[in-house]
Amino acid sequence: MKNLYIVGASGCGREVLNIIKDIHAIRGVQWNIVGFLDDDLQALDSIDCDYQVVGTIKDYLPQANDVLALGIASPQVKEKIVAMLKAKGAVFQSIIHPYVALGRFNTIGEGAVIYSGFGMTVNVKIGDFCTLLACGLGHDVEVGDFSTISSWCNIMGHVKIGNRVFMGGNCSAAPNAVIEDDAYVGVGSVVLRKVKAGKRAFGNPAREMEF
Template sequence: MKKIVKLSEIKDTLGDLLITTYGPTEDVYIDNLADVQHVNETTLDWVGNNKKNQQVIAEQSPAKVILVSEKVAYTEELKEQKRTLLVVSNPRQALAVIGNAFFLEMGTHEIHPTAIVDPEAKIGKDVYIGPYAVIGKAEVGDNCSISAFVKIYDNVKIGHHCFFKEGAVIGGAGFGFEKDADGNRFRFPQLGKVVIGNYVEVGANSTIDRGALSDTVIGDYTKMDNLCHIAHNNVVGKNCIFTAGSIVSGSCEIGDNTWVGPNSTINNWIKVGADSLIGIGSTVVMKVKDGTKVFGVPAEKVEF
């Protein structure tokens, strides 16, 4: 069954994001979000800021309600079509807000009977822990979702509103070894913690190792895709993106708002400045300054 959402509910949800409204406002509703192939009268359509012909797209849309930027005028044609324009600064952002508010199926707040949670673990309010997940002596904040088969070790601190997809492993021992007098390797003690901020997401089968002597730290709003690895002692800033298959070796510092492309590798002891971009498949072996784009093996500064 489709969900029916009234225009008044949409406007209330947008709040300060909504600049102004043109067209009919009463008895208008939507039942889905529009994509490229599925747009009709009852879907909420949107015209992205990156489109060159925003006016034409809006006028040709069959949707009753359209999210647009201030570049789109409420022309006579749109008036005759009885279209409603919701003017916002960022239509894509507004669409995401509405989609999360009305069309995203939220999981239940429960601990699945097959999950194993240490009695000394501190679990916040409204937390979901899925089938066969294992939680050690860790601290989990409010409104977190921990999917099936996730393993969270002791000495892990997780903030609020975090999401861990299936098979993620958080707080395992880092890959650190020393040699004895005969040259044989033995494990260096991994005694640090993992500290994860708020609104962090970790993809399926991704891993974050605990620190050796210091902590591994992940900043607020950072997102990891599937099959990523963050090694021990890394300090990752806020709002970073690690796309699928990216690897950060030990003791690195990753600045805020950094984007790490698919299958990229950052070597040990590297500092990557804020607002940087690591191109797809790159190997970073030298310091990256703030706001720099690098690409290649070894990665070098590029302009694109």
């Protein structure tokens, strides 16, 4: 049995632990959960949690029987940390809750984290290290590497989501909409056509804004 470390002890990391516990309760124990890796060794000192931070991310050295689960939501931080850890030889495990609808003829990249309540239909392409909460993806959707889609987002057919995109809760993307690399779509926004690369968009319809 592999030893599993969760990378990141923030809220996202603790949610990933919750998914792993659900997997173990439903399917039987899959991994030996060791604990969290976080550069703040006191990250859980005032938080109820039955696992602790057992080491820093920067000092972690992979062992032959180790796998990592990515517990970080920020797309840019995910990319940076994954690159650092993979350069050391780290191996990442996808964490997919049993209560999801994975559809047919779909592909999921390396290191995915998929929450309960997620659903997708057909011919969907999901890149590497995507974090997908309780959202829905329609037919022929593409999601780029390191992107995060929050709960209750409705991504309709033929939508293209680039690399390192963050979509806040309750967003919608109309059919054929394009959300380019490094875009940020705020909570409750509705993308009708396009959000340009590196831009932040808010509202219904979503409009690009500077912050």
